[in-house]
Amino acid sequence: MTWLNIILQGVLIGGLYAMFAAGLSLIFGVMRLVNIAHGDLIVLAAYAALMVTQAVGIDPLTSLILVVPVMALIGYALQRGLLNRTLGDDLLPPLLVTFGLSIIIQNGLLELFTADSRKLQAGVIEVQTFQVAEGLWVGLLPLIQFIVAVAVIAGLQVLFYRTALGRAFRATSDDQSVAQLMGLDTRHVFAMAMALSLAIVAIAGVFLAVRANFDPAIGPARLIFGFEAVIIGGLGSMWGTLAGGVILGVSQAVGAQIDPGWQLLAGHIAFLVILAVRPQGFFPKVSH
Amino acid sequence: MALIALALIVLAAAPYWGDRQTLRLLAEVFTFVALASLWNLLAGYAGLVSVGQQAFVGLGGYLLFALAMLADVHPIAAIFIAGPLGALVAIPVAALIFRLRGAYFAIGTWVVAEVFRLLASQVSVLGGGSGISLPAAVVIAMAPSRQMREFEIYWLALGLTVLVLAAIVVLLRSRHGLALTALRDNETAAQSCGIDVTRIKFLVYVLTAFGTSMVGALIFLQKLRISPDTAFSVNDWTAFVIFITVIGGIGRIEGPIIGTIVFFIMRQSLADLGSLYLLMMGAVAIVVMLWAPKGLWGLIAERYGWQALPLQRRLIQNDTRTS
Numbered sequence: 001m002t003w004l005n006i007i008l009q010g011v012l013i014g015g016l017y018a019m020f021a022a023g024l025s026l027i028f029g030v031m032r033l034v035n036i037a038h039g040d041l042i043v044l045a046a047y048a049a050l051m052v053t054q055a056v057g058i059d060p061l062t063s064l065i066l067v068v069p070v071m072a073l074i075g076y077a078l079q080r081g082l083l084n085r086t087l088g089d090d091l092l093p094p095l096l097v098t099f100g101l102s103i104i105i106q107n108g109l110l111e112l113f114t115a116d117s118r119k120l121q122a123g124v125i126e127v128q129t130f131q132v133a134e135g136l137w138v139g140l141l142p143l144i145q146f147i148v149a150v151a152v153i154a155g156l157q158v159l160f161y162r163t164a165l166g167r168a169f170r171a172t173s174d175d176q177s178v179a180q181l182m183g184l185d186t187r188h189v190f191a192m193a194m195a196l197s198l199a200i201v202a203i204a205g206v207f208l209a210v211r212a213n214f215d216p217a218i219g220p221a222r223l224i225f226g227f228e229a230v231i232i233g234g235l236g237s238m239w240g241t242l243a244g245g246v247i248l249g250v251s252q253a254v255g256a257q258i259d260p261g262w263q264l265l266a267g268h269i270a271f272l273v274i275l276a277v278r279p280q281g282f283f284p285k286v287s288h
Numbered sequence: 289m290a291l292i293a294l295a296l297i298v299l300a301a302a303p304y305w306g307d308r309q310t311l312r313l314l315a316e317v318f319t320f321v322a323l324a325s326l327w328n329l330l331a332g333y334a335g336l337v338s339v340g341q342q343a344f345v346g347l348g349g350y351l352l353f354a355l356a357m358l359a360d361v362h363p364i365a366a367i368f369i370a371g372p373l374g375a376l377v378a379i380p381v382a383a384l385i386f387r388l389r390g391a392y393f394a395i396g397t398w399v400v401a402e403v404f405r406l407l408a409s410q411v412s413v414l415g416g417g418s419g420i421s422l423p424a425a426v427v428i429a430m431a432p433s434r435q436m437r438e439f440e441i442y443w444l445a446l447g448l449t450v451l452v453l454a455a456i457v458v459l460l461r462s463r464h465g466l467a468l469t470a471l472r473d474n475e476t477a478a479q480s481c482g483i484d485v486t487r488i489k490f491l492v493y494v495l496t497a498f499g500t501s502m503v504g505a506l507i508f509l510q511k512l513r514i515s516p517d518t519a520f521s522v523n524d525w526t527a528f529v530i531f532i533t534v535i536g537g538i539g540r541i542e543g544p545i546i547g548t549i550v551f552f553i554m555r556q557s558l559a560d561l562g563s564l565y566l567l568m569m570g571a572v573a574i575v576v577m578l579w580a581p582k583g584l585w586g587l588i589a590e591r592y593g594w595q596a597l598p599l600q601r602r603l604i605q606n607d608t609r610t611s
Contacts, residue, residue: 034391103570107563
């Protein structure tokens with residue numbers, strides 16, 4: 001029963017990793033951009049939620065009403081103002097510019113909020129648990145987090161295949177110049193993708209901040225978790241990122257149970273093993 | 289060339305004209321020139337943008353400590369053993385992460401560095417998570433006096449950096465170098481000319497690991513103390529190195545040298561600003577990448593047509609009709 005419990009906790013935390021991954025996967029899919037600052041943006045969202053909760057006095061989950069649009073706006077502006085300039089055949093500019101951005105966000109947060117670790121208080125839902133089976137307990141917060149993750153990914157799936165914006169995303173992903181010929185403003189489409197990515201980042205950031213302590217330096221590790229979930233799940237597949245996140249979460253939970261020092265290591269090793277035996281991931285995108 | 293020889297003689301004689309602080313600073317400058325030149329070879333020429341070279345800096349450092357403490361190897365010999373061992377480790381690592389393309393390769397290298405860091409903190413004979421100092425007996429065995437030891441480390445740093453630079457120049461002037469330059473300019477075109485792109489990338493990755501591990505071993509011989517967080521620091525061994533290379537000029541041998549000088553001038557004058565200084569560094573790197581992607585040396589070279597070492601191949605046109 002202990003092991004079943006551990007695996008269940010791993011699955012639930014996997015939802016959070018899937019949210020880290022979904023934003024990363026989305027912009028890679030649409031514009032082949034890998035955002036090295038993705039993890040730092042998650043932390044930025046956590047601090048934004050911290051400021052909102054302190055200033056307005058609302059609880060963290062309600063603060064999403066403000067944090068999500070703000071992060072989406074930042075994403076739109078960032079893409080239009082900076083990142084669109086880096087896109088092209090050359091791999092270096094987007095990588096190095098987002099790497100520079102990562103350093104700027106980390107040190108900016110350090111300057112503003114110091115290196116002290118913070119946490120968002122969500123009240124009773126943090127500690128509420130209920131029994132799902134004999135000896136099997138689930139926390140309310142992890143459960144909400146997982147349901148939100150599933151909803152986010154289902155929402156992305158609908159958006160991609162059922163809406164005009166999704167059609168524009170798929171068109172630019174397939175062939176940028178043809179999409180442009182068909183009258184799409186790709187700069188705007190890219191900016192919308194980044195806005196959407198950062199909206200998901202905002203949700204992920206708030207859940208991260210409620211779940212555990214955070215400080216300005218934890219961004220890169222979140223980027224790595226998101227990235228591992230993307231690769232495990234298979235590039236380009238949204239439901240794959242959920243599976244990837246869950247696999248990563250379960251590996252970490254099992255590793256931590258064996259030895260606390262092995263929590264992160266077990267996750268990385270699971271990733272490397274999957275890379276070795278199944279480099280295309282579990283749910284690679286089917287050709288369309 | 290004469291200028292370079294003169295500079296080398298002056299630098300080699302530094303123990304006779306510089307004080308201890310100058311020597312220490314110069315040795316640090318040399319190690320950064322070497323690290324940045326190696327990263328430049330990897331990213332600028334072979335197109336393998338790694339943000340995980342700290343894996344090999346740290347590996348080299350830990351190899352030095354392991355060899356010196358557990359196998360009684362002389363520290364200087366350990367530096368030279370760390371190179372081939374680092375290359376050996378790089379072979380399976382490359383086999384694995386070469387499955388990732390482009391930017392995902394970059395993050396893959398980072399995961400490898402994280403794995404190394406976490407593994408290092410599990411090795412309790414080498415201090416585990418909190419790190420360890422090189423035992424006094426090992427340090428004293430290097431040279432009887434502290435001054436002599438500092439001179440030795442200085443010359444080692446200078447020698448190793450010259451060696452790394454010379455090796456890169458020799459590589460770039462070889463047949464492989466021509467292939468690498470072609471690769472830098474256009475990967476698809478290079479492939480269509482019959483260059484085995486994967487093989488040469490693999491070769492460069494392993495060679496870079498060789499050099500980086502040696503430099504890493506030397507860095508931690510200077511520091512005399514190692515811990516997983518300092519050995520595998522992404523800021524110290526990757527962010528700074530990328531900054532140096534981008535500012536100086538990526539894909540040019542002179543770039544990392546100019547970049548290191550600029551970096552150290554900035555650091556000496558702005559380090560008091562703490563995190564603000566790093567923030568500025570990130571901003572400068574973005575500005576350079578977007579508006580002067582060839583870096584400082586690129587600007588100079590375009591304007592004056594200079595090159596420090598004969599690496600460029602020019603087409604000589606013989607117009608026979610008029611003669």
